Amino acid sequence: xxxxxxxxxxxxxxxxxxxxxxxxxxxxxxxxxxxxxxxxxxxxxxxxxxxxxxxxxxxxxxxxxxxxxxxxxxxxxxxxxxxxxxxxxxxxxxxxxxxxxxxxxxxxxxxxxxxxxxxxxxxxxxxxxxxxxxxxxxxxxxxxxxxxxxxxxxxxxxxxxxxxxxxxxxxxxxxxxxxxxxxxxxxxxxxxxxxxxxxxxxxxxxxxxxxxxxxxxxxxxxxxxxxxxxx
Amino acid sequence: xxxxxxxxxxxxxxxxxxxxxxxxxxxxxxxxxxxxxxxxxxxxxxxxxxxxxxxxxxxxxxxxxxxxxxxxxxxxxxxxxxxxxxxxxxxxxxxxxxxxxxxxxxxxxxxxxxxxxxxxxxxxxxxxxxxxxxxxxxxxxxxxxxxxxxxxxxxxxxxxxxxxxxxxxxxxxxxxxxxxxxxxxxxxxxxxxxxxxxxxxxxxxxxxxx
Numbered sequence: 502x503x504x505x506x507x508x509x510x511x512x513x514x515x516x517x518x519x520x521x522x523x524x525x526x527x528x529x530x531x532x533x534x535x536x537x538x539x540x541x542x543x544x545x546x547x548x549x550x551x552x553x554x555x556x557x558x559x560x561x562x563x564x565x566x567x568x569x570x571x572x573x574x575x576x577x578x579x580x581x582x583x584x585x586x587x588x589x590x591x592x593x594x595x596x597x598x599x600x601x602x603x604x605x606x607x608x609x610x611x612x613x614x615x616x617x618x619x620x621x622x623x624x625x626x627x628x629x630x631x632x633x634x635x636x637x638x639x640x641x642x643x644x645x646x647x648x649x650x651x652x653x654x655x656x657x658x659x660x661x662x663x664x665x666x667x668x669x670x671x672x673x674x675x676x677x678x679x680x681x682x683x684x685x686x687x688x689x690x691x692x693x694x695x696x697x698x699x700x701x702x703x704x705x706x707x708x709x710x711x712x713x714x715x716x717x718x719x720x721x722x723x724x725x726x727x728x729x730x731x732x
Numbered sequence: 733x734x735x736x737x738x739x740x741x742x743x744x745x746x747x748x749x750x751x752x753x754x755x756x757x758x759x760x761x762x763x764x765x766x767x768x769x770x771x772x773x774x775x776x777x778x779x780x781x782x783x784x785x786x787x788x789x790x791x792x793x794x795x796x797x798x799x800x801x802x803x804x805x806x807x808x809x810x811x812x813x814x815x816x817x818x819x820x821x822x823x824x825x826x827x828x829x830x831x832x833x834x835x836x837x838x839x840x841x842x843x844x845x846x847x848x849x850x851x852x853x854x855x856x857x858x859x860x861x862x863x864x865x866x867x868x869x870x871x872x873x874x875x876x877x878x879x880x881x882x883x884x885x886x887x888x889x890x891x892x893x894x895x896x897x898x899x900x901x902x903x904x905x906x907x908x909x910x911x912x913x914x915x916x917x918x919x920x921x922x923x924x925x926x927x928x929x930x931x932x933x934x935x936x937x938x939x940x941x942x
Contacts, residue, residue: 573749580753584760591764594771686864
């Protein structure tokens with residue numbers, strides 16, 4: 502099981518990342534990432550939803566017949582998201598106002614029903630829990646990096662609005678990287694989101710290619726030199 | 733189990749999940765209700781206190797408000813006036829009003845005016861102006877909106893209450909004139925209304941639901 506958990510974490514964070522590989526949930530991914538804090542906020546809300554829905558769906562996987570599984574999954578996901586929305590409104594009101602329609606829209610994030618169908622409905626509760634956490638964290642990281650990238654380029658700040666997530670005492674934690682930065686406007690407009698995501702995808706693929714090259718080299722090494730070593 | 737039994741049991745399971753989901757939402761709704769109401773009130777009070785300093789008044793602003801119905805203001809959106817009093821004496825008023833013809837939709841503003849007709853402060857509450865251009869009206873983005881403080885009709889003279897492009901004294905933004913022009917004109921309209929109806933604004937009976 503430890504091996505399986507290790508595998509799940511690797512899949513969620515990198516190899517099968519919902520934002521970078523599966524390209525699921527692009528609508529919120531592109532719409533809310535104008536700042537790092539917005540991205541992080543929606544990422545956390547999505548992760549919570551994934552963890553809860555995965556756990557519940559794994560718990561009930563033997564009760565629900567395949568004929569009604571999709572409506573039941575939708576019911577579970579929709580009630581979880583509504584509960585999270587109410588909690589955000591109660592304790593993180595500013596963030597709730599900023600994220601607006603994108604909180605209820607978590608219901609329509611295909612990454613969530615995708616994990617329910619592909620993993621949680623077929624695996625034990627602890628594994629489904631870890632899968633939700635890993636996938637959610639992977640999604641959050643992409644939101645955070647893309648948000649930070651666009652915020653730095655577009656506004657010259659990073660973590661502005663941190664008080665929305667952490668409370669009033671964190672109002673001034675944001676870092677102004679460039680004073681009077683007039684802003685690279687394209688970065689915060691919607692096309693900037695697509696360009697930013699494209700750049701992230703390119704970087705990820707580049708790293709993957711490098712790693713692949715390196716691992717094949719390591720494998721080749723003993724093969725080519727093996728006969729010589731035997732002599 | 734016959735086909736009939738199967739259909740019934742499936743329907744029962746589906747129904748049970750519907751009930752469980754509704755139950756979860758109802759429970760969370762119940763336990764967060766007080767906190768959610770408190771958050772909404774706190775947020776509104778914060779935006780009020782940005783334009784009326786808390787130390788100049790001692791009344792409960794949220795429960796001392798009136799609705800204004802006047803052709804000067806947009807008929808589509810409500811204009812609410814919160815009245816600040818100290819020892820029962822009127823000291824200031826905050827107009828929560830909407831300028832409907834922003835570049836990308838309505839702009840909701842909070843405009844605080846002292847009893848002497850001088851602006852205490854202006855803030856943009858809600859808008860959809862272009863990021864990086866029109867959103868300079870947000871206090872988090874630029875100090876433009878702070879420059880209204882202390883101004884009144886007469887400072888500058890009425891004919892110069894406009895953006896520079898229209899011969900006035902207020903800066904527009906590079907690449908965005910519509911947004912600042914609208915804000916300046918709305919503030920001017922509000923000041924003129926306040927000067928003409930000051931006594932009426934403070935005398936009117938409190939409106940229960942703001």
